[in-house]
Amino acid sequence: MYAIVEIAGQQFKVSKDLKVYVHRLANEEGSKVSFDKVLLVDDNGNITLGAPAIEGASVEAKVLQHLKGDKVIVFKKKRRKGYKKRNGHRQSLTQIVIEGISATGAKKAAPKKAVVEADATDVAEEAQKAKKAPKAKKEDTQD
Template sequence: MYAIVDIAGKQFKVTKDQFVYAPRMEGEEGASVEFDKVLLFDDNGKVEVGAPVLKGAKVAGKILGHVKGDKVVVFKKKRRKGYQKRNGHRQEFTKVLIENISK
């Protein structure tokens, strides 16, 4: 059994007891969250597709912590001009444990 859920504008395929690194959300560690934008629900081959979302379907989870992703180095250069710029970025994520998928 799995579901495809829209979390903060990104789509995730989730199953029960799975960890998901979603874009940073409000909430403290240990707080429960509920996602109601379920786009697809599969129960052992019986697939239901929403238009655009399924009514009454919910995915419950628990926030395990807020983490940062790997560093991405941004390097800009203009040739023959002596211009070089180096910058880095680390995206913030929320680690969520999917506890239950209900329809």
């Protein structure tokens, strides 16, 4: 069972006992948090799709720790001008572990209808009609 959930403006594919790094959350370490914006739930082939979110579905998680991501160096240069700027950035992250996915109150998606293929005779008849139809002539005008 997995779900696609929106956490802090980003979408993640999550399943039970999965550790995920997300943008910094305001919750304290060790606290539980619930995300209600569940976009899709797959329960062993039974897909439930929200428009845009599934009503009544939620994902429960526990905050493990707050940390900083890897350093990203931002370097700007304009050649032949003597312009160089070096800057760095470290993103603040929160590590969470998914404890459960609940899809209570969710409506199941309607199964797709089978597409009926056209018979070979129908295709042949349409091709014959297309050949018999008069084609528009191009008028050749020269000045």
